Amino acid sequence: MEKPLTQYIVPGRKPLNLKEYEKVGGYASVRKILKEMAPQEVQALVKESNLKGRGGAGFNTGLKWSFVPMGPEAAQPKYLVANADEMEPGTFKDRLLLEGNPHQLIEGMIVAAYAIQASISYVFLRWAYKVAAREITQAIQEAYEAGYLGKNILGSGFDLEMHLHTGVGRYMCGEETALLNALEGKRANPRAKPPFPQVSGLFGKPTIVNNVETLCCLPHIINNGAEWFKKLGLTEDAGTKLYGVSGRVKTPGCWELPMGTTIRELLEEHAGGMQDGYLFRGLLPGGASTDFLVEEHLDLPMDYPSIQVAGSRMGTGTMIILDDQTCPVGFTLNLQHFFAQESCGFCTPCREGLPWVEKILLAIDKGEGKPEHLLTLDFHTKYLGPGNTFCALAPGAMEPLQSALKYFREDFERHIHEHHCPWSKSKAWQPSI
Amino acid sequence: MLTAEEKHQIDHEISLVPSPKNACIEALKIVQQSHGWVSDESLKDVAEYVGMSTAELDSVATFYNLIFRRPVGRHVILLCDSISCYVMGYEDIRNQLFEKLHIQYGQTTADGRFTILPNCCLGTCDCAPALMIDHDLYRNLTVEQLDEILSKYT
Numbered sequence: 313m314e315k316p317l318t319q320y321i322v323p324g325r326k327p328l329n330l331k332e333y334e335k336v337g338g339y340a341s342v343r344k345i346l347k348e349m350a351p352q353e354v355q356a357l358v359k360e361s362n363l364k365g366r367g368g369a370g371f372n373t374g375l376k377w378s379f380v381p382m383g384p385e386a387a388q389p390k391y392l393v394a395n396a397d398e399m400e401p402g403t404f405k406d407r408l409l410l411e412g413n414p415h416q417l418i419e420g421m422i423v424a425a426y427a428i429q430a431s432i433s434y435v436f437l438r439w440a441y442k443v444a445a446r447e448i449t450q451a452i453q454e455a456y457e458a459g460y461l462g463k464n465i466l467g468s469g470f471d472l473e474m475h476l477h478t479g480v481g482r483y484m485c486g487e488e489t490a491l492l493n494a495l496e497g498k499r500a501n502p503r504a505k506p507p508f509p510q511v512s513g514l515f516g517k518p519t520i521v522n523n524v525e526t527l528c529c530l531p532h533i534i535n536n537g538a539e540w541f542k543k544l545g546l547t548e549d550a551g552t553k554l555y556g557v558s559g560r561v562k563t564p565g566c567w568e569l570p571m572g573t574t575i576r577e578l579l580e581e582h583a584g585g586m587q588d589g590y591l592f593r594g595l596l597p598g599g600a601s602t603d604f605l606v607e608e609h610l611d612l613p614m615d616y617p618s619i620q621v622a623g624s625r626m627g628t629g630t631m632i633i634l635d636d637q638t639c640p641v642g643f644t645l646n647l648q649h650f651f652a653q654e655s656c657g658f659c660t661p662c663r664e665g666l667p668w669v670e671k672i673l674l675a676i677d678k679g680e681g682k683p684e685h686l687l688t689l690d691f692h693t694k695y696l697g698p699g700n701t702f703c704a705l706a707p708g709a710m711e712p713l714q715s716a717l718k719y720f721r722e723d724f725e726r727h728i729h730e731h732h733c734p735w736s737k738s739k740a741w742q743p744s745i
Numbered sequence: 746m747l748t749a750e751e752k753h754q755i756d757h758e759i760s761l762v763p764s765p766k767n768a769c770i771e772a773l774k775i776v777q778q779s780h781g782w783v784s785d786e787s788l789k790d791v792a793e794y795v796g797m798s799t800a801e802l803d804s805v806a807t808f809y810n811l812i813f814r815r816p817v818g819r820h821v822i823l824l825c826d827s828i829s830c831y832v833m834g835y836e837d838i839r840n841q842l843f844e845k846l847h848i849q850y851g852q853t854t855a856d857g858r859f860t861i862l863p864n865c866c867l868g869t870c871d872c873a874p875a876l877m878i879d880h881d882l883y884r885n886l887t888v889e890q891l892d893e894i895l896s897k898y899t
Contacts, residue, residue, distance in 0.1 A: 401866040440877060497767040515767070564870075656808075
């Protein structure tokens with residue numbers, strides 16, 4: 313089984329330095345595109361490969377690039393940003409790539425920057441990733457010294473500067489336009505679209521923001537072609553995917569597997585099944601902002617269309633497991649507390665609605681819930697849903713809530729009727745956040 | 746007053762962006778690195794240096810979770826309170842920390858040694874529960890390990 317993204321990553325060992333990386337074929341894609349391919353050819357190849365954005369949205373990467381103005385008339389400079397914020401709870405896949413093979417990311421960023429003719433690039437890294445910050449800093453320096461970054465790269469006439477920007481903690485920074493505001497030294501509020509960042513992004517110039525895993529796929533697509541990449545996937549979605557599992561399983565972790573690997577295989581073969589004494593109740597397939605899936609969904613392939621048909625989203629592909637000894641109300645409350653806290657406060661439904669949802673869930677968890685509370689929560693899932701808020705934070709928050717109300721409704725009702733949390737050790741309320 | 750070294754570092758950040766204002770978050774990080782937090786005085790100095798009003802810069806500073814606008818202890822404990830850590834029982838770790846250090850979230854120990862803050866997802870969900878002290882990440886935590894971990898920080 314081919315594992316292009318992680319083949320040179322050995323957990324616990326230092327990542328490959330530049331010389332070692334070059335020895336295994338590193339930066340060959342940069343040499344190839346600079347010598348043989350026009351930027352539009354790179355865009356077309358990536359579009360043809362059906363690489364979809366791995367940050368969660370699943371939009372065709374080459375198509376996204378194609379909206380960037382090209383040619384001598386295009387505004388300059390153009391920017392390329394690697395979104396390495398990864399603050400979605402339950403998501404930990406990009407850490408592996410950032411710490412394990414920073415040169416692969418830099419190589420992918422050079423390919424993406426060349427494709428859109430960007431001359432300045434940023435790695436927007438979250439604060440907590442200290443090891444990654446150290447490794448990326450060193451790798452950028454090595455790449456500059458070897459002539460892969462800076463002016464006139466490998467004598468091609470193409471220039472690219474690269475900077476590491478470390479965030480200061482705010483989930484909103486993972487949203488494309490909020491990230492750009494953060495890079496500009498502003499509050500990370502989302503921006504109205506249009507104009508889209510591809511046309512007017514960082515400092516008002518054309519900008520592409522791509523997820524780390526997406527960028528890491530690029531060198532391999534350039535080296536091996538679109539057809540090779542498509543064949544890596546088991547279903548209509550192309551490539552491999554970094555999947556992760558956390559929660560009460562025997563061997564939680566992160567693995568590179570063919571796109572379309574089933575949930576059951578991930579859960580039972582790779583994560584080793586549930587820990588002894590725990591039973592499976594449900595899972596969030598790709599981070600905190602995705603809908604619950606349950607037993608009946610275990611044989612679904614983890615790819616964008618299959619998970620969407622089941623009423624959820626693949627998101628980041630990192631699953632969080634709900635077991636039978638964890639209270640679904642407490643689980644949902646923890647998620648809503650996170651979203652309420654991280655709302656940027658920019659638009660009213662999100663700013664006011666999420667704390668209301670949290671307050672109701674807290675009351676239910678404490679045994680002070682009333683039957684009408686469930687109706688109010690149902691309303692919120694609609695009024696904070698897609699189209700009613702400025703960005704996707706609140707709609708994302710509603711995904712686990714609406715599906716928890718669907719699949720675990722009897723647990724919510726039991727809290728209300730019995731006036732306490734059935735999972736608490738005693739009848740006294742145990743604070744859960 | 747900003748020190749010469751702080752000004753030197755801020756000037757470098759300003760050189761990378763179109764306007765000095767665009768470097769304000771980096772400037773706040775530089776000041777916090779030297780003092781541990783961003784005082785009202787430091788905030789005013791940075792605002793003047795990058796050409797912003799104090800109020801405008803404060804609105805940026807207070808937006809971000811990891812810019813500290815109040816003094817913190819010599820070591821900051823960031824305890825992950827997100828979903829995977831919740832499932833794996835971070836609350837036991839939290840309760841033990843509160844009890845051992847005699848403080849709650851947002852507070853600093855009487856000897857100025859530790860401040861404890863909740864933190865959303867440290868991105869190590871497969872090794873939950875987890876916490877960070879300064880630059881050090883501790884994963885797969887148990888309450889039994891806490892004494893030994895805390896003893897490393899004076």
